Amino acid sequence: MFFFGIVFRLALRFVGIIFWPVILSFRRKSYSEHDTEGVSQSNVVLMSQVNCLLFDCGQHIVVLDAQMTALKEKFRRLESS
Secondary structure: OHHHHHHHHHHHHHHHHHHHHHHHHHHHHHHHHHOOHHHHHHHHHHHHHHHHHHHHHHHHHHHHHHHHHHHHHHHHHHHHO
């Protein structure tokens, strides 16, 4: 479970950091050809909100991993005593 959390967290960060700016750059180019600046700005805001949401999900996974690790330690101590 811990390994899955690490892989999932890294995948979210990879998507948030690498792919969203690439998608935004392609969208900006396609919208700038049609001269619709307002649509482009709303997509930038939407994509930044999605990026923040992905980052928040990654942060929650970090917290859950830490809590699971703490619980595993408590169970190990209980079993050993």
